[in-house]
Amino acid sequence: MTTPAPAPDTVGTEPAHPQTPAPTRSRRPRRSKLPLWLILPAVGTLLVGLAYPVTWQIINSFKEYGLAQQFGQPAEFVGLQNYIALLTDSVFWTIAIRSVVFMALTALITMAIGILMALLMKAVPTWSRIVLQVAMLLAWSMPIVAQMTVANWLIDDRNGVVNYALSLIPGVDMVGHNWLVEPLSFFGVAMTIIVWASVPFVAFSVYAGLTQVSEEVLEAAQLDGAGRAQTLRLIIMPIIRPVLVILLLLQLIWDLRVFAQIQLLQDFGAGGERYDLLGTYIYGLGIGQSQFGMASAAAMVVMVLTIAVSWGYVRSMLKEDQES
Template identity: 60%
Template sequence: MSVATDRQPAATIAPRRKRKPVLPYWLLVPAIAILVIGTGYPTAWQLFNSFREYGLAQQFGKPAPWIWFQNYTELLSDSQFWAVVLRSLVFCAVTAGATLIIGLGIALLMAAVGRTVRIMLQVSMLLAWAMPVVAAMTVWTWLFDRRRGVINYTLDKIPGVDMYRFNWLAEPLTFFFVASVIVIWMSVPFVAFSLYAGLTQVSEEVLEAADLDGASGSQRLRLVILPIIRPVMSIVLLLQIIWDLRVFTQITILQDAGSSASEFDLLGTYIYKLGTGSQHFGMAAAASVVVLIITLVVSGGYVWRIMKEDSK
């Protein structure tokens, strides 16, 4: 008797669709709520006030009439506002670019030196980064003081250079030079630490392969290292552009030590004087909305590039 050897094929079971975990989304809810309350509410309030006439009288209970786009019309037709915008964009481009270059150089230096020197660099930058802004500005104001400043004293010792009682804060060009030096000095530690963290992710095998192919030091940096850490550089540059475009404390303290004329204003101090100084809170709110739009336009390209790189 023959035994049947044919077997029925097993029924194929459709694979179950893997359910996405819900817990990560619930964990994001508190952070999103804090962001909406802490940032969304003030932004909405500024937008709301930018369409009203809101001055000193409204601070004492007088109703704020709706004037719709009148604040924006007056603001955008003011040549002084556009001068401040152009000055702020140039200042932002110079400080953000210089900060990125200097921070990258220090990050490469930390990756190249030994452990002891690297720790000394890191500790010194941490101390500079942790120093409160007002305390740091007090030191910098002393350094550039025209009567007892170390900068003038040192430069005056150079043959052919006359810096006796030179006032760095009297002219807009030298004023913003001092401001850019201070802003760069305060921002370099963050950039250097961020880029150094990116450099630690560059594998030794890739660098050894570049050496075997005969790449020079500059070629290895330009063709191997920088493309690998480009996402980190993009994020750092984006943050620097946002921070430097709305710098306020450093400019205000320097103006208190020098001149508070309109030629020494950036967007932050301009809006502050427009609101608190002139009591034109509706106009100041409109200026804040315009600055928000400028920030989104300036940083939009970098955000799009970062999202494009993440999607690859």
């Protein structure tokens, strides 16, 4: 008869403890360098395309560069003299303030009409939306010279359609009225042309943002009793706010640098340089008066003003990148 083997003696032995893993240092996830490589071609193209003209403008803004230098005479270094002469000129400040006011009004009106057109495209049936989109595409694709030619036909003081249509109103006689003589009507015509050409871009961009708003979110707001105005103000607008901000920034920059429309209207009308904005003022200094040093200094001032306009958006983007 076999007896079972005695159990091992465990007296005096310590119970085994599971080994705890050594603490590991938390590692931050490594960011991929692929985005940097993808933007290198675009950054390189910008540097190649902008390096020479910007450097030329900066250097010549510190020189006396006029008509004589065009025929080989060396440009004299004058330091900050061009900037001092420019910033102490009351004419420059008048034009700068006028340009800023024109920029703000034109951009705000463009944004308001563009948002309304986008909401209209979202609300109307498909066939109506297609007709509206085609019409705006035609307006957007029209060259500036063609736009200005049509505008000149419309406001012509002898055979213009606008004067003829207004004269049909009882008690109104607009035959022979020149819209480009008075400053308010001159800039009103310029603003109308620029807004008409810029609204399609804003409308299409905002409409694209509206299509990304989730239907579930809108249905939830409707179930909670929110009206259309409340839904638009409290839900839709905050969702598409990034699109609206970048569109407003682009409109401000474009309207600050407007040139062709003002120059062509000056050629059509009798006001001439009295109705300059910054773009035509710089063009007149450089090409018209051959004061390329002063024109370069004015261009640098406009560049600083453009950076100041866009700095708020750039700072918000940097803040969002750091938080993410």
